[in-house]
Amino acid sequence: MELDVGTEGPTWEDGPLTVTDFVRYQGASGDMNPIHHDTEFAQRAGFPKPFAVGMRQAGVLASWATDWLGPGNVRRFKVQWREQAWPGDVLTYSGTITAKREEGGQRLVDIEMAVTRQTGGTHLKGWATFVVPD
């Protein structure tokens, strides 16, 4: 696999998001915060409607990264949430290799990733380190 600085992973599209997508993640993870599926609850908290579970998209971004660089190779994965994602959003997952280095006799790559909404807004940013696949 060609893994030079600047190499981009194949982008993914996810969406349009539905509340069912959120509920599926909530059931799988055990995080039943009603703000992601109960409209009345979300409105009482000042939101127009339920919004996406941030950890779901973090998980999808990890799925994207591990499909590219290998599930067993990940050593660090970090996300930072920016603006919320909403039902109906179409999200694009992308990332680029920003560094190649050696540590403890292993070849590593650092990547920077983003999950972008169809509006151009950033839902989340991510950083990860993978062992270079053989």
Add this chain to the structure above:
Amino acid sequence: MDNSIEGHRGKTFRVVVEEGKVREFARAVKSSNPAYVADGPQSTSPVTFLASSAFWQGPEHSPWGDAKLNWERILHGEQEFVFPGPPPAAGTELTAEARIDRVYEKQGKRGGTMTFVDVVTEYRDGSGTVVAESRGTIIETSQPPGS
């Protein structure tokens, strides 16, 4: 937010990386990678899988103690996972301990003080070796984020 929670630790808890839960979780995060969804036991688990372990524990395992959180003002700001080797395989039995690593404040862009809480959970295998660490940053805003 009560800053004295810094350093609090929950009681340790047992986490088994369960084959069916790995498959269910992989489906929920849109992965069809055979490493996660093929007939198990899978040789590794999804990167963010262990974050869900906290939702299945009793209150004694929580590092928050009696701290009162206003959930309408809570945001999940950052989340990090570190693995010294591959993420744990299905069937692995882990012992986890969560702690409030750090409590600190920052001024919000629109005024008001935001309180940041770093929650760290270490997952150790049977030999006591840390095989995964989760580090989350929770933010309490001075106003509900939706307002």
